[in-house]
Amino acid sequence: MEKIITIGREFGSGGREIGLRLAEKLGIPFYDKELITKAASDGGLSPNIVKEYEESRISGLSVIHAGRNLIAHYQQPLTDQVFLAQSKVIRSLAEKGPCVIVGRCADYVLQGKSINIFVHAELQARIERKSSMDIGVVTGKLEQHILDIDKKRKKYYEYYTDFKWGEMAHFHLCIDTTHVDMDGCANAVFHYATNFR
């Protein structure tokens, strides 16, 4: 099997960084924000619209009160267009050869054709991790910020897939980064992925 690796992750768990290190160790491309840009240009959507509607931006109201098929007409086509454009890019990248793709329901889009990793950590560890970065959120509001983003990722994932977000059975490897540094985690995933048949 070609080693296409997808990474789902809780916000602040270090999933993106593990993906990056893993791609370096394996000598294969890594896709994250580049993917959005590519989706935007390939799908003929303006980068601003993609940014507005990508992954964590799906409105809570539209999902909770309207449901999948009842979302107000002015909003649904854009979120779906962005998702479809990104899915098309993900499939096209996967066909080109081994790579690491972070987020964007790539595990679902590539069902059966990828090694699917989920990265998570205890809330306190994620707060500390994000505190040490400059992400433009004051420390006192970080916890709520993290919970909000996870809530949106979960909604987005469960809106576009048939799976529950972060449910073990849908992932080949679920790794908690609370007590293991990024390199230790990337090494564990590396040993798993290189033995995957």
Next chain:
Amino acid sequence: MEKIITIGREFGSGGREIGLRLAEKLGIPFYDKELITKAASDGGLSPNIVKEYEESRISGLSVIHAGRNLIAHYQQPLTDQVFLAQSKVIRSLAEKGPCVIVGRCADYVLQGKSINIFVHAELQARIERKSSMDIGVVTGKLEQHILDIDKKRKKYYEYYTDFKWGEMAHFHLCIDTTHVDMDGCANAVFHYATNFR
């Protein structure tokens, strides 16, 4: 942190074998059935009683219809005695030093003092794995046998702990053995565990 590693597992996923290889790689003791024997002698319970009431033997009826506090008096004391005796042994083994412990809610018993691994696999892979062993069940009945044992393990775990069986958030590493051989899995866990702080 002392490297106490607990392993929860779906039946037929190879969790016991991974635990054994991991213990060898780390050069630390491995506890599985020995634990039951030790619990039996330490707790003053006869080995036959322990065998009858250990892990997967808790009665479905007693849990479903009676609930934790209402289990018929003649049964509850024995299952609880076995669980308490095993928990005592688990804590005592963990105090002695690094080791690998398979099953028996050890992750819950040692809360916060262990690295908790959960091993799972797709059903078909587990059927094939058990088919290749002689476990005294005819091939046509293996699927039901596997599902029955998992159901009992789940009931036992959820009866004695506050957690859901196999829920990612309660484990540091969840590993699917469907596409990776035992040594590849043990290697991945080894790299994770040796970097655990």
